[in-house]
Amino acid sequence: MSDTPNAASPEFTSLTEHVAPLAAEGHVLHAAFVKNEPVLVLAEGEIVIGERRVAPHRDSGILVAACDRDGIYTGGDDGKIIRTLASGESETLAHEKGKWIDALCVKGDAVAWATGKTVSARDGKGQIKSTVMATTPQGLCFLPKGYRLVIGQYGGVALWFPNVDAAAEKLEWKGAHIDVTVSPDGRFIVTSMQENALHGWRFADKKDMRMTGYPSKTRCFSWSHDGEWLATSGADAAIVWPFQDKDGPMGKAPKELGVRSSKVSSVAFHPKALVVAIGYEDSCVLMCRFTDAAELLVRRASRMDGKISAMAWDEAGRRLLFGTEGGAAGILTLP
Amino acid sequence: MSDKIPVTVLTGYLGAGKTTLLNRILTEEHGKKYAVIVNEFGEVGIDNDLVVGADEEVFEMNNGCICCTVRGDLIRIIENLMKRRGKFDAIIVETTGLADPAPVAQTFFVDEDLSARSRLDAVVTVVDAKWLADRLKDAPEAKNQIAFADVILINKTDLVSEEALAQVEKQIRALNPYAKLHRTVKSNIELDKVLGRNAFDLDRILDIAPDFLDESGAHHHHDDEMQSVSFTAGEVDPDKFMPWINEFTQVEGPKILRSKGILAFKDEPRRFVFQGVHMILDGDLQRPWRDGEKRQSKIVFIGRALDRDAIKKGFEACLV
Numbered sequence: 001m002s003d004t005p006n007a008a009s010p011e012f013t014s015l016t017e018h019v020a021p022l023a024a025e026g027h028v029l030h031a032a033f034v035k036n037e038p039v040l041v042l043a044e045g046e047i048v049i050g051e052r053r054v055a056p057h058r059d060s061g062i063l064v065a066a067c068d069r070d071g072i073y074t075g076g077d078d079g080k081i082i083r084t085l086a087s088g089e090s091e092t093l094a095h096e097k098g099k100w101i102d103a104l105c106v107k108g109d110a111v112a113w114a115t116g117k118t119v120s121a122r123d124g125k126g127q128i129k130s131t132v133m134a135t136t137p138q139g140l141c142f143l144p145k146g147y148r149l150v151i152g153q154y155g156g157v158a159l160w161f162p163n164v165d166a167a168a169e170k171l172e173w174k175g176a177h178i179d180v181t182v183s184p185d186g187r188f189i190v191t192s193m194q195e196n197a198l199h200g201w202r203f204a205d206k207k208d209m210r211m212t213g214y215p216s217k218t219r220c221f222s223w224s225h226d227g228e229w230l231a232t233s234g235a236d237a238a239i240v241w242p243f244q245d246k247d248g249p250m251g252k253a254p255k256e257l258g259v260r261s262s263k264v265s266s267v268a269f270h271p272k273a274l275v276v277a278i279g280y281e282d283s284c285v286l287m288c289r290f291t292d293a294a295e296l297l298v299r300r301a302s303r304m305d306g307k308i309s310a311m312a313w314d315e316a317g318r319r320l321l322f323g324t325e326g327g328a329a330g331i332l333t334l335p
Numbered sequence: 336m337s338d339k340i341p342v343t344v345l346t347g348y349l350g351a352g353k354t355t356l357l358n359r360i361l362t363e364e365h366g367k368k369y370a371v372i373v374n375e376f377g378e379v380g381i382d383n384d385l386v387v388g389a390d391e392e393v394f395e396m397n398n399g400c401i402c403c404t405v406r407g408d409l410i411r412i413i414e415n416l417m418k419r420r421g422k423f424d425a426i427i428v429e430t431t432g433l434a435d436p437a438p439v440a441q442t443f444f445v446d447e448d449l450s451a452r453s454r455l456d457a458v459v460t461v462v463d464a465k466w467l468a469d470r471l472k473d474a475p476e477a478k479n480q481i482a483f484a485d486v487i488l489i490n491k492t493d494l495v496s497e498e499a500l501a502q503v504e505k506q507i508r509a510l511n512p513y514a515k516l517h518r519t520v521k522s523n524i525e526l527d528k529v530l531g532r533n534a535f536d537l538d539r540i541l542d543i544a545p546d547f548l549d550e551s552g553a554h555h556h557h558d559d560e561m562q563s564v565s566f567t568a569g570e571v572d573p574d575k576f577m578p579w580i581n582e583f584t585q586v587e588g589p590k591i592l593r594s595k596g597i598l599a600f601k602d603e604p605r606r607f608v609f610q611g612v613h614m615i616l617d618g619d620l621q622r623p624w625r626d627g628e629k630r631q632s633k634i635v636f637i638g639r640a641l642d643r644d645a646i647k648k649g650f651e652a653c654l655v
Contacts, residue, residue: 100388102411135392175396194396216447
């Protein structure tokens with residue numbers, strides 16, 4: 001497979017002329033569409049909403065971010081959890097004085113975050129519940145059903161009901177777990193690990209599954225719209241694991257899409273079709289069709305821009321937003 | 336290499352003078368900005384914009400390998416710091432008096448994301464001249480911190496006699512024959528002696544320990560539990576030495592804290608230099624031997640319960 005797809009070749013179609021560049025001017029931490037507006041969250045502390053720039057954490061940096069349809073939730077090195085609306089208005093939801101916010105996730109109008117060994121969850125009514133874990137939480141994800149949180153940490157994951165006064169249930173697996181994701185139907189929990197592998201649990205019977213073979217850490221996950229596939233970063237192709245069956249990916253080989261000589265740093269499944277956007281460490285972006293592995297070029301490689309660090313589709317699946325560590329960004333509007 | 340952020344690790348037993356040194360580094364006029372990772376955050380006043388508390392969380396890998404043990408909190412914190420690179424020039428990691436420096440150092444070799452963006456500059460250990468002898472008796476961490484150090488500040492020298500000081504230096508040398516020693520009062524030292532050392536850079540190993548090759552013959556510093564073992568010889572056969580050193584460090588890695596060596600390979604105009612932490616080895620051919628420079632080989636291991644005779648036998652079997 002060639003390093004950079006040859007846009008001039010007849011069988012290779014380029015979408016680069018449909019990409020409008022955006023000036024992020026800073027490490028792009030997170031990308032999303034909020035109220036249909038493209039949003040880029042920058043590590044230096046600014047949030048770019050369409051044409052507007054706001055800095056809700058003032059002079060502090062943003063460490064973690066997550067978005068829902070209506071708001072942008074950020075956790076900073078000022079210890080604040082802030083919700084910013086598409087209008088640019090912001091509200092401080094919590095303040096952990098003197099601490100860094102290490103992880104954050106949202107679901108509906110609830111938000112959860114971790115700092116040090118403490119995990120806190122705030123429901124839509126503003127009620128905050130906290131629990132202290134034995135080891136530092138690294139990744140957080142709400143389960144799709146109920147008000148329950150999956151906490152990735154050293155030695156496995158913990159399942160915590162913020163509104164129930166009981167210890168978190170533990171799913172153990174030796175090693176350091178980093179990020180956590182849950183399949184849209186809630187059947188599977190998957191973590192990325194320090195040792196370049198994924199670990200999974202089938203929720204019904206807590207059966208373990210291991211997904212190995214990565215040359216580096218997986219730091220980005222994306223589920224397909226039908227919940228049957230999980231695309232992952234960390235290899236020189238997007239590694240896509242099958243989750244249709246009751247056994248998930250056990251005993252099955254993953255699909256490898258967009259094989260190149262640069263590592264995949266970001267993945268984003270299209271919200272309606274089996275198409276995945278793949279961002280690489282050399283800042284190239286491809287779009288791959290699942291059925292026949294056909295590739296479309298979205299952005300040419302440019303090493304000086306740094307790796308693709310965030311990508312997001314809009315709800316209709318017509319626009320793809322992406323940003324890099326070096327502060328480059330763009331928005332593709334499908335023709 | 337040069338665009339990697341240098342990381343200095345500051346260790347030392349409680350009360351030895353680490354925080355005093357840290358504040359000296361931060362307040363002196365040097366035009367550099369430091370991001371500081373501290374423990375027991377908030378207990379001692381540190382005047383700096385970028386100070387973050389760490390929880391010293393050690394991650395052991397699934398394979399159980401001691402050499403893959405890393406500091407999870409450092410990985411997370413430095414990853415976050417790197418997103419704001421323009422804000423600082425270097426990172427200083429202060430550990431608690433009880434911390435084992437090995438996982439801290441290994442983090443920068445084992446974690447790929449970190450080693451791509453940062454490099455370990457040196458492990459600097461501050462010791463209390465008056466109390467070191469006692470600590471060495473009752474605190475295994477204190478021994479580790481000395482054995483691991485590239486630079487050692489013998490602090491509070493005004494509180495002890497010259498004879499006592501000589502004794503302290505002797506005890507340190509028994510644990511670590513190649514660290515740079517500095518006598519200080521109130522951690523007062525020129526900063527270029529603790530920062531920008533490039534102690535893990537193969538090209539610099541000789542600059543740091545100019546007398547490294549001077550000693551002649553086998554040398555053996557002894558402490559009841561921890562020791563340094565070194566051997567000097569002439570030319571070495573690389574086809575024998577490489578398999579031996581690899582196997583030796585793989586098998587004995589858990590016992591070896593640090594290793595260094597300079598080798599004269601047969602028919603090789605350049606010097607081969609290596610350094611290691613437990614079983615992680617980094618070695619390369621470096622500058623040519625100079626005219627008139629004696630082509631000799633020397634290896635040093637610092638560790639626990641090292642089998643001196645076995646090492647000697649193994650090394651001697653590699654000689655030409």
